[in-house]
Amino acid sequence: MKSKLRTLIMIILGLFLAALFLQRGELLWLAFPFLAYITVGLIKYPAQDTINLRANRQLHQINPHGRPKIEVEVTIRNQGGGLPCVEVIDSQMEDVKDDESKVGLTASLSKGDEVSMKYLLPVKRGQYTWKSTLVRLSDPFRLLSSDLDIPAPAELSIHPERENLLRLPLRPHHTLHAPGPIPASRAGSGTDFWGVRLYQTGDSLRWLDWRLNARYPGQFFTREFEQEEAADIGLILDARSETDQLVGGESLFDYSVRAAASLGESFIHQGNRVSLLVFGQRIWRVFPGYGKHQLHRILDTLSVTRASSPGRLLGLHYLPLEMFSNRSLLIVFSPLARADRLFFLRLLAGDYQSMLISPDPYDFIFPTLPKDGDSQRGYLLARIERRIQLQSIARLKVRVIDWQVRQPLLPLVRNALGHVRGRGESRAIYGA
Amino acid sequence: MCVAVVKAGQFMARRQVLFLISLAVAGLIPSVSFALSGQWPFAIPLLVFIGLMLYSNRSSKPLLAHICLAGFSIIFAIGVVLNTSLVVMVIAMAAGLASWDLVQEIQSKSPTTLKYERYHLQYLGIAFGMGLLGVGAFHWLQIRLPFGVMLALGIIMLVSINQFITYIQKRTGSPS
Numbered sequence: 001m002k003s004k005l006r007t008l009i010m011i012i013l014g015l016f017l018a019a020l021f022l023q024r025g026e027l028l029w030l031a032f033p034f035l036a037y038i039t040v041g042l043i044k045y046p047a048q049d050t051i052n053l054r055a056n057r058q059l060h061q062i063n064p065h066g067r068p069k070i071e072v073e074v075t076i077r078n079q080g081g082g083l084p085c086v087e088v089i090d091s092q093m094e095d096v097k098d099d100e101s102k103v104g105l106t107a108s109l110s111k112g113d114e115v116s117m118k119y120l121l122p123v124k125r126g127q128y129t130w131k132s133t134l135v136r137l138s139d140p141f142r143l144l145s146s147d148l149d150i151p152a153p154a155e156l157s158i159h160p161e162r163e164n165l166l167r168l169p170l171r172p173h174h175t176l177h178a179p180g181p182i183p184a185s186r187a188g189s190g191t192d193f194w195g196v197r198l199y200q201t202g203d204s205l206r207w208l209d210w211r212l213n214a215r216y217p218g219q220f221f222t223r224e225f226e227q228e229e230a231a232d233i234g235l236i237l238d239a240r241s242e243t244d245q246l247v248g249g250e251s252l253f254d255y256s257v258r259a260a261a262s263l264g265e266s267f268i269h270q271g272n273r274v275s276l277l278v279f280g281q282r283i284w285r286v287f288p289g290y291g292k293h294q295l296h297r298i299l300d301t302l303s304v305t306r307a308s309s310p311g312r313l314l315g316l317h318y319l320p321l322e323m324f325s326n327r328s329l330l331i332v333f334s335p336l337a338r339a340d341r342l343f344f345l346r347l348l349a350g351d352y353q354s355m356l357i358s359p360d361p362y363d364f365i366f367p368t369l370p371k372d373g374d375s376q377r378g379y380l381l382a383r384i385e386r387r388i389q390l391q392s393i394a395r396l397k398v399r400v401i402d403w404q405v406r407q408p409l410l411p412l413v414r415n416a417l418g419h420v421r422g423r424g425e426s427r428a429i430y431g432a
Numbered sequence: 433m434c435v436a437v438v439k440a441g442q443f444m445a446r447r448q449v450l451f452l453i454s455l456a457v458a459g460l461i462p463s464v465s466f467a468l469s470g471q472w473p474f475a476i477p478l479l480v481f482i483g484l485m486l487y488s489n490r491s492s493k494p495l496l497a498h499i500c501l502a503g504f505s506i507i508f509a510i511g512v513v514l515n516t517s518l519v520v521m522v523i524a525m526a527a528g529l530a531s532w533d534l535v536q537e538i539q540s541k542s543p544t545t546l547k548y549e550r551y552h553l554q555y556l557g558i559a560f561g562m563g564l565l566g567v568g569a570f571h572w573l574q575i576r577l578p579f580g581v582m583l584a585l586g587i588i589m590l591v592s593i594n595q596f597i598t599y600i601q602k603r604t605g606s607p608s
Contacts, residue, residue: 007502
């Protein structure tokens with residue numbers, strides 16, 4: 001029984017008892033308005049067999065000022081009898097049940113009526129799922145009510161923010177024998193001039209080098225072009241909570257995710273084959289593939305990943321690398337833990353070409369550090385230790401980018417990728 | 433955190449006006465009646481409850497509205513016992529009930545549609561009218577019921593309400 005009805009019955013009972021004890025029958029006249037109120041309310045209470053409600057939910061992602069929001073529209077349609085009071089209470093997310101996250105609307109619905117409720121939900125990267133919406137039916141005075149859970153399923157993935165990295169000058173050691181954007185250092189069907197050779201049966205007459213033919217009568221020469229092929233790129237994202245840092249609600253891991261998404265998008269747009277492996281409490285894999293669908297698979301995976309502890313298998317060197325061919329260029333996003341050098345040793349042993357983009361955790365937490373001498377000395381020592389670790393990894397033929405996350409990634413990546421082709425070349429690139 | 437796009441509607445202002453009118457009726461008419469019958473000290477707690485009801489409207493404290501309604505009932509019952517006009521007290525009681533209902537609608541967190549507002553006010557008017565008509569009919573028809581009959585009718589009424597609520601609950605599943 002709701003508090004309204006309880007209050008009214010208590011007052012009626014009080015008046016009744018007062019009339020009884022004081023032997024003043026006219027006191028009961030005061031209860032008359034209450035009785036009329038309750039009677040009208042209860043008569044209009046909807047019967048169960050006349051209730052037939054349908055709900056529909058539509059989601060739209062909008063990005064005003066670069067901040068993603070979901071516009072949720074819940075529509076309730078009454079296909080049964082008239083309902084004097086329908087309260088729609090929508091929980092913003094399936095796993096959030098507190099009152100703060102609920103929005104509502106109260107309406108009266110005749111047969112065939114529908115009512116819509118719209119609200120904007122500020123969101124971050126992630127997957128948002130709704131299963132149902134709560135509808136509370138009551139009389140016009142809300143004396144009694146019953147709750148119905150009406151199915152209104154919907155799901156939306158909010159992809160991580162991405163930088164527009166345009167075309168990166170990628171020069172991997174190996175390419176796939178599939179058309180792509182990367183000059184493969186051999187003759188083929190590209191656009192850049194590669195060389196001239198003697199004409200062979202079957203060569204297109206369009207590619208005859210007429211100047212050379214004129215200089216050497218009786219011989220024909222064909223122009224050759226540099227073959228352009230796709231690269232096989234593997235993205236490895238470190239999602240271990242041990243390497244993550246949180247400062248003022250911002251996570252260092254989110255920067256890694258953003259970088260991985262930006263590079264993944266750029267590589268796929270260039271026509272390369274891209275795969276993803278995320279290492280946290282569990283391992284998420286997106287097997288190698290091309291095109292828009294592959295990009296969606298990668299972004300969907302990056303949407304749901306959270307920094308989490310992998311438990312006993314703490315080191316990166318436990319990662320299964322079977323999904324990457326050893327002709328892949330592996331790009332690792334990790335702030336690095338102490339023992340992670342072993343992983344890069346393993347990559348070297350497996351003849352992988354690799355690059356490390358390491359978001360700098362010390363620079364990230366620096367604004368929150370106390371300004372006393374001990375903290376500053378500790379900070380400097382930690383930085384020196386990190387610098388030594390990065391240099392030791394760079395000596396394993398790994399291109400290293402020490403990324404201070406508040407600086408743009410593009411110039412660093414452009415610089416690093418542009419030089420990857422030279423075998424044995426190794427150096428660390430520092431953000432600042 | 434989030435913004436409901438559906439607007440509360442222009443009826444909100446009308447509801448506020450009706451709330452103030454009903455509260456004025458619930459407060460001023462019996463106060464004058466108390467003053468005229470020489471029982472003006474009872475007007476003071478009544479005006480205090482009016483003030484509290486206004487405060488509960490501003491501060492969205494539903495419990496305060498319940499307390500005010502109970503307070504109105506006690507003061508009007510005292511008025512009836514002290515032989516102040518019964519009709520005035522019943523009208524004031526109905527107006528107090530209406531103001532209590534309206535204050536809770538105004539305090540409701542979720543926005544409401546115009547149609548619901550209209551329905552609610554209609555039914556409130558019907559309940560208000562039924563209550564006054566019933567009392568008025570008995571009063572003008574000069575039906576004087578002995579206390580025993582009145583008592584029996586009261587018991588029957590309470591049992592009927594209980595039966596009615598049980599019936600509604602059975603008919604509609606399990607209301608909360």
